[in-house]
Amino acid sequence: MRLALLILILPCWIFFPIQGVNAQNRSVSGTVTSSAGEPVQGVTVSLRGATAKATTDDAGSYRIDLPVAGQSLTFSAVGFETQELAIPTSNVLNVVLDEAQTNLDEVVVVGYGTQSRRTVTSAITKVGGEVLQDIPISTVGEGLKGKVAGARVYSSNNTPGADAVFRIRGGSSINKSNDPLVLVDGVERAFSGINPNDVESIEVLKDAASTAIYGSRASNGVVLITTKKGSAASSPRITFDVDLAHQSPETLIDFMDARDYINTVRPAVALSPNAQYNSASGYSASSGNDENSLYSTRYLRDGESVPAGYGSMPDPLDPSRTLIYQDNDYQSLMYRNVLWQNYYLGVDGGNEFIRYAASGGFTDDGGVALGTGYSRYSGRAKADVKISERLSLNTAFDFSSTRSSEFENQMNVIARGLATPATQKVYYADGRPTPGYNASSPNPVWWDYTRDIANKDKRLSLIGGLDYRILDQLKANVQISNYNHVTQYDYFEKAHEFSGLRTTKASFGELDRTKLDAYLSYDQSFGSAHSVSGMAGYSYQVTDNKAFSASATGASSDKVPTLTAGPNKTGADSKFEKEVLIGYFGRLSYDYQKKYLLMATFRYDGSSLFAEENRWGFFPGISGGWVVSEENFMRNSAVVNYLKVRASYGQTGNNSIGLYDALGRYATDARYNSNAGIVPATMPNRDLTWETSTQLDAGFDFSIVNNRISVSADYFNKITEDLLFSMELPNTTGFSNVQTNIGKVKFHGYDLELSSRNITGGDFSWDSKLTWSFVKNKVLELPDNGRDRNRIGGITLADGTAFGGTAEGEPLYRYYGYTVDHILQNAEQAANARYDESARGWDPADGQSIRGRKVAGDYEWMDRDGDGRVTSRDQFELGVTVPHTTGGLNNAFSYKNFSLNIFVDWALGHSINHNAYMRYFMNTFANNYTLVDEVKKAWTGEGDDTKYARFTANDPDVGNSNFSRTSDVFNYKGDYLCIREVTLQYRVPEKFIGRLGLKDLALTVSGNNLHYFSAVQGMGISPEVGASTTYNASYYNYPPIRRFSFGAKITL
Amino acid sequence: MKAKLYFLTGVAACSLAFQGCHDKLNVDLESAITANSMWQDEGDAKAAVYGTFNKFRSSFATAYIFWGEYRSGLWGPGLATNATYSDPFSNQLNSTHTHANWANLYTTINDCNLILKYTPNIPFTNESEKNEVLANALFVRAFCYYWIGRVWGDAPVLLNGFESGQQDDLYPSRESADRVFEQVGIDLEAARQLMPEDVVERDLASRAAINLLLADYQLWMAKVRGGGTASLNAAKQAVDQVLANSNYSLMSNFSSVFSSEQNQEIIFAWSLVQDEFTGGYPADFLIPLQYISAEYIENPIKVGTHQQWIFLTDNYKDFLSADDRDQRAEVSFETFFDAPKDATFQWINKYSGSWENQTRVFDSDIVVYRYADALLMSAEIENALGNSPLAIEQVNKVAERAYGVADFYANTLSSQQIDDAILNERKKEFVAEGKIWWDLIRFGVVFDEVPTLAGRENEQNVLLWPVHDSSINTNPNIKQTPGR
Secondary structure, X not given: OHHXXXXXXXXXXXXXXXXXXXXXXXXXXXXXXXXXXXXXXXXXXEEOOOOOEEEOOOOOEEEEEEOOOOOEEXXXXXXXXXXXXXXOOOOEOOEEEOEOOOHHHOEXXXXXXXEEHHHOOXXXXXXXXXXXXXXXXXXXXXXXXXXXXXXXXXXXXXXXXXXXXXXXXXXXXXXXXXXXXXXXXXXXXXXXXXXXXXXXXXXXXXXXXXHHHHHHHOOOOEEXXXXXXXXXXXXXXXXXXXXXXXXXXXXXXXXXXXXXXXXXXXXXXXXXXXXXXXXXXXXXXXXXXXXXXXXXXXXXXXXXXXXXXOEEEEEOOEEEEEEEEOOOOHHHHHEOOEEXXXXXXXXXXXXXXXXXXXXXXXXXXXXOEOOOEEEEXXXXXXXXXXXXXXXXXXXXXXXXXXXXXXXXXXHHHHHHHHHOOOOEOOEOOOOOEOOOOOOOOOOHHHHHHHEEEEEEEEEEEEEEEEEEEOOOOEEEEEEEEEEEEXXXXXXXXXXXXXXXXXXXXXXXXXXXXXXXEEEEEEEEXXXXXXXXXXEEEEEEEEEEEEEEEEEEEOOOOOOOOOHHHOOEEEEEEEEEEXXXXXXXXXXXXXXXXXXXXXXXXXXXXXXXXXXXXXXXXXXXXXXXXXXXXXXHHHHOOOOEEEEEEEEEEEEEEEOOOXXXXXXXXXXXXXXXXXXXXXXXXXXXXXXXXXXXXXXXXXXXXXXXXXOOEEEEEEEEEEXXXXXXXEEEOOOOOOOOEEEEOOOEEEEEEEEEEEEEEEEOOOOEEEEXXXXXXXXXXXXXXXXXXXXXXXXXOOEEOOOOOEEOOEOOOOOXXXXXXXXEEEEOOOHHHHHOOOEXXXXXXXXXXXXXXXXXXXXXXXEEEOOOOOOOEEOOOOOEEEEEOOOOEEEEEEEXXXXXXXXXXXXXXXXXXXXXXXXXXXXXXXXXXXXXXXXXXXXXXXXXXXXXXXXXXXXXXXXXXXXXXXXXXXXXHHEEEOOXXXXXXXXXXXXXXXXXXXXXXXXXXXXXXXXXXXXXXXXXXXXXXXXOOOEOOOOOOOOOOOOOEEEEXXXXXXXX | OHHHHXXXXXXXXXXXXXXXXXXXXXXXXXXXXXXXXXXXXXXXXXXHHHHHHHHHHHHHOOHHHHHHOHHHOOXXXXXXXXXXXXXXXXXXXXXXXXXXXXXXXXXXXXXXXXXXXXXXXXXXXXXXXXXXXXXXXXXXXXXXXXXXXXXHOOEOOOOOOOOOOOOHHHOOOOEXXXXXHHHHHHHHHHHHHHOOOOOOOOOOOOHHHHHHHHHHHHHHHHHHOOOHHHHHHHXXXXXXXXXXXXXXXXXXXXXXXXXXXXXXXXXXXXXXXXXXXXOOHXXXXXXXXXXXXXXXXXXXXXXXXXXXOEEEOHHHXXXXXXXXXXXXXXXXXXXXXXXXXXXXXXXXXXXXXXXXXXEEXXXXXXXXEEHHHHHHHHHXXXXXXXXXHHHHHHHHHHHHHHHOOOOXXXXXXXXXXXXXXXHHHHHHHOOOOOOHHHHHHHOOOHHHHOHHHOOOOOOOOOOOOOOOHHHHHOOOOOOOOOOO
16 A cells, blocks of 8 residues: 555656756855854745745755845744845855744644744644753653643643643543544654653644644644754764652642551441441451451450550550550552653754754653553654755654553552551561452552553654655655554463462554655745745555453462463453545645735545445635734834734544444354353444534734733634534443434633743843633533433433433533531431431441431431432532633743743642542441541531531441532542742853863753642642542542652753 | 646646545454344354343343342341442332343343344244244343333333434333233243244253243232233143153252252253353352451351352341251351351352362352242142142152151141242242242232331332432433332
């Protein structure tokens, strides 16, 4: 396929003859260099008032033919201050251009091309690669939080090496992927594996006019990452970076120590229906444990002295007896202070004919949580070769190999692992780690001892491209790339108390993506006023996904963690999947005197995911801009240096459906008594097609006060129609859902970017940059299901009205729970309390469990439906899981050789229901689930003014569920302000390093994730993720990690 | 201008060439069967039967005993308990209980419906194999509706497979329980006709399995739903065919019924196989490792994979141990005192799977119908029809194996006494076999025998389970059962 396409493309150029240059009267030539001495390519050289024009080549040289009358030449280039110089008699004019001081002149990478910020009419945010420098981060996303106006970047999982999540303008979908399309040097891939040091720039395309050129995958925005390339500097430049960081959890939970735990639990167990747990063996606060018990608590025997490593205390139930116990801090066993390290070696350089850049890097994160870790080796090279005046070749490879270990289920290993009570022994007498209460609530040490988990990922991008300048105005470009991602996963579980089967699993997967992009671009100016450019192209992408996995059990020893050792081959699965995408695209832009700007783009996409009759989609985009500051009435304004208003409108698509959603699927993996069985698995829907987002964007860019303050702001309104929607089906159909194209949702809001050079000149400078994003959403239309507002999920009341779930006219991401009315203060109030469906009604006074009965100290819950009973219908909205506002503020100070960067970011509007924390009030698992110190504040008697109801031993199983239902008691605002980065750098003066042969030496101390100001501070989780529960297999309980680093950067 | 011409020609030439690539969009999905490629040959239909039994098994593996036994008052807390267990055993059910959800049963029914829709049009080399496929689907569908009718009463009766989100009957209402039970009868009669006589599968449908389900159903119709003598006679006819089938008989020793699989006594069981499907409700009866002394692990204390969430009540244990001669008692439960831990442990010896590499693997088949059940059903039917001597003869066959005593019950018993004897024997014979709740209802003693139901006769539909919230929230036509 690849070869075939290449053969097709090549003749396209052979047809085009190289056009000769017409001789004129007079010729001026020279070279253009930057202030750093590097040649500048693409500088427009023009004669004022005439049509003659030339452009500098790779080596910065130009030649322009002029009528004799010409007096001076203008040199302009994106990113540089424009200069006008008189023509010397020698007709040789060499020029040094100064870099522009305003981002108005920066180059912005757009789909299949670049543009100057001045003429951009769509909503594109550019972040320079320098924001990822000098901070201790492993992945690109970690360094972008709060830095992209219009995008919420957050870590849903803090395990080492995990990628951050990108949400551009809220996303576009209700229950399909809201992840943007990510292209790294034109190759579609994930952020994973990219070394942040290699990034030159990141462009985030937000509105439809900029993203429509990516058509069917563009609804959630597009992120373009460009990696560094060589410059035409004469000598090679070598940089070496080393960073070492100390890592620790940013937040810890305040658990009870063993003594307080025993003092709290024993009296409560005595009042519970299971008082025998206070004296039987195998309970965490029992006096009856022995040498072989999991738990250390027991009575001191007559004549025995307190053993080493034990504490002692009087039994709260019988002060005449002495209890002894161990006091182990499981949180400190789980979370360690570990090292993070990063090494990077880069070289770049070039000459007139070749430019190159290459790098190698190694990053290692020891993993704060026991049993986790991440390391990455990366290497890349990029070369641009000028074959002839018109033909150049570019080629690149990018390789990374990562290894990581992470918990399969953080709810079990972290939330439940930390529930191990302080009185549990860490090791048995023979040195083996003790297990946990059950197989899925492990002692962290035991979990680490019994599991070997390794993930290995290798990613390789190969890119080859040709640029052919057919005419001065017409250029052909073809790029062929291959991206290969190999995954390996190995899992071995040693024989342990709950299973001696030694489960062994292994899997291999390979994703192989080949892509061809070919396009022609054309630029032409007519007179001095009209410029037109056009581009048209074709894209073909095929993705092959192959995977193999197998598992075995029954190995005879822990020595050989391979499938071979296990005689019972319990699983063997393979899959072959293929996806093809074909697209045609084009762009046409026009401007009049760089004052009135117009651009139109389109894409026509075909995807193999859909049935043949619904396969093709057309995605147009249009945008326009008016540079007001170019008008005569404003041109000489003393205050406003630049003002552009712009608007765009367009459509993009989302094809994120499963491979079988259109055609339906029968699964072949259902066995019965060792016979192969087939079961229906996916309900087919041949009518499935693209989900289409239509987005309106209106914005302006301006800069004032000598370009010292610049602002860019956008309003957007994005409506997604034909939502690819998992329509929930009645549970009598045999399927839980079917993929449909029904529904409509709206995301609207604004984003703002403001930069200011507060103090400039002299030794001291101070720059600030602020981003602010706001997005709201509303469901407009849902599949007709016969319910009011076509509500999906939620709770239906007896009178037929309903609330919650997803419904027309209501926002997304809400969640519900019970709400406390008050705490019942005495027996009389308890007797008159509402019947509570979830209360087991145990009262030690009469020794009976009577359903619905309450006891003094219980919560009296609000009764929503007014039926006098507290049932699952009595729930209220507690919050939403997605913030409406995100932002960041950077302040950069420099004084002589010192620079200081302080970056904070924030999110507002989301909430967190901390179920995992609530569970530390339950004392469930047969009274073996540990408690937090906060339990001491629980209600103890009439008149107690406290947030927490009475403490009961095993609240969910024998108590009245005060602490075992989602309620407002453990509901917290997720609003946070994070001191994300503080970086202090010192550049060693040249006089000290010059004699060492160094060009530059910078020493840096930096901190990352230093502190979150939030309501969940001290509760073990990150406020970045809103959650309706923190106790769920899909929630990540890994705490945010704080890093302090020291680094040195050497340039040779 | 020349250039423009070249440009246009080039673009046109390239686009034409690319057109050829468009058929690349027809990707062959090799890893699964799509709706278009299913139901083409007899292999598809046969595999669909195994697929259906796979769903059937997972629908019942845990729920079976929740619906069929835990509410009987004979069960209480194990070493620990939680709401999933205590709600049923204390008869305090609510609409969020896991097993109040009928989704799995209807998923199984949908699989059956698709088999019944497509199989008739698939050519088979052997027509009797086609009939066997159809009979299996009808058997499973009838089984599910029989349980739906008894667990929830009124319920949707769905007979056409769902294959598209646009089907008319996507949002069904609950039909009367009578209609649900009527369908059970229709399906079973059809299954009986279709099932070839020579099929003696014990983990799939067979003539005997269909007949015994039919007998069970007709007996229920007769005693609970006013089916009268007609139902009793239908039940008799069905059970007699089972008893006359020489492929089935009592094992001589009670414990061997459970120590071997697919033995002569088994008429229908769900097959549990290591690495395919293990677990189910028997995983809740054994002792978790952390409580016991190392030397008693599997010697004799049976160690499970998790907490003992539920166990027999003291009264029930006393009842089971009342007669020293009864060899069933020690299979039903065993007791051991762990002296170093100063604690007594009890567990159930049925369905305890295998002990491999120091690990419990719950791979015992879960028995639904066995020969002893056929004998006791026969006794119950005969007694109801007034044939006391035959009734006593049948009970005594079961009693003789249990106590080692012939003619354990005298032939002088009154009809009421015979019923009492049958119920007592059922309570002793079928501990943890998912039947006793229905027995108590059938014998009309459920409000007398279940302490947590005492005095609740007038509570509307108290014997039914509530309909799960998710059933109501996904379909506005489903309404909660009054009183639940």
